Amino acid sequence: MQIDHENVQKWSASSRIFHWVSAVLLLVTWLLMLAYGYNESKVYIGLHKAFGMSVLFWMIARVINRLFTKAPPPLPMPKIQVIVSQLTHFILYALLIAMPIAGLLMSVYGGRPVDMFGLFEIPVFVTPNRTAARFYNDVHADILWPMIIVFTLAHIGAAFFHQWVKKDKLIDRMK
Numbered sequence: 001m002q003i004d005h006e007n008v009q010k011w012s013a014s015s016r017i018f019h020w021v022s023a024v025l026l027l028v029t030w031l032l033m034l035a036y037g038y039n040e041s042k043v044y045i046g047l048h049k050a051f052g053m054s055v056l057f058w059m060i061a062r063v064i065n066r067l068f069t070k071a072p073p074p075l076p077m078p079k080i081q082v083i084v085s086q087l088t089h090f091i092l093y094a095l096l097i098a099m100p101i102a103g104l105l106m107s108v109y110g111g112r113p114v115d116m117f118g119l120f121e122i123p124v125f126v127t128p129n130r131t132a133a134r135f136y137n138d139v140h141a142d143i144l145w146p147m148i149i150v151f152t153l154a155h156i157g158a159a160f161f162h163q164w165v166k167k168d169k170l171i172d173r174m175k
Helices: 014-037 042-068 079-109 130-166 170-174
Strands: 112-118 120-122
Touching: 014 042, 014 170, 042 079, 042 112, 079 112, 079 130, 130 170
Parallel strands: none
Antiparallel strands: 112 120
C-alpha cells in the first residue's frame, strides 16, 4: 500500500482540539484522584469531581462535533484494523461519558452535591441511598476506570505502532 507521507489529511481543527483537550482533562482528573490518595484533602476530591463533570460536558460537545464533522479518509490498512480502531474509539467515547455519570451518581446518592469550580453546583437530585452510592462507586472505580486504562493504552499503543512501525504518519492527522 502506497502512502503519501507529504499530504496526510488531518482531522478538522475542532476535532483535534476536542481530542487533545479530552486527553488533558482525563489526565488532570486522574492526577487529582492520585493527589487525593496521598492527601485526603477535600480540595483534591472536589476538583476531581469538577474536572470529571467537565469531561462529561466536553464529551457531549465532542460527540455533537463528531456528528457534524467529516472524518478524513482512512489510511490504507487491513479491514480488521479499521474495525478494531472504530470499535476502540466508540468504546472510549462511551467510557468517557459513562465514567463521570457513575461518579456523579455516586456523589448524589451519597448525599453530596458537586461543586463546579465555585461557579455553580450540581445538586443532590435523588434521595440519598448508601447502597446505590456504593454500587456507583464500584462501577466508577472498579469497572469503568480499569476499562478506560485498557482502551486508552490500546489507543495510544496503536497510534505509536502506526507512527513508528508502519511509519504511516497517523499521529500527524491529529496534530
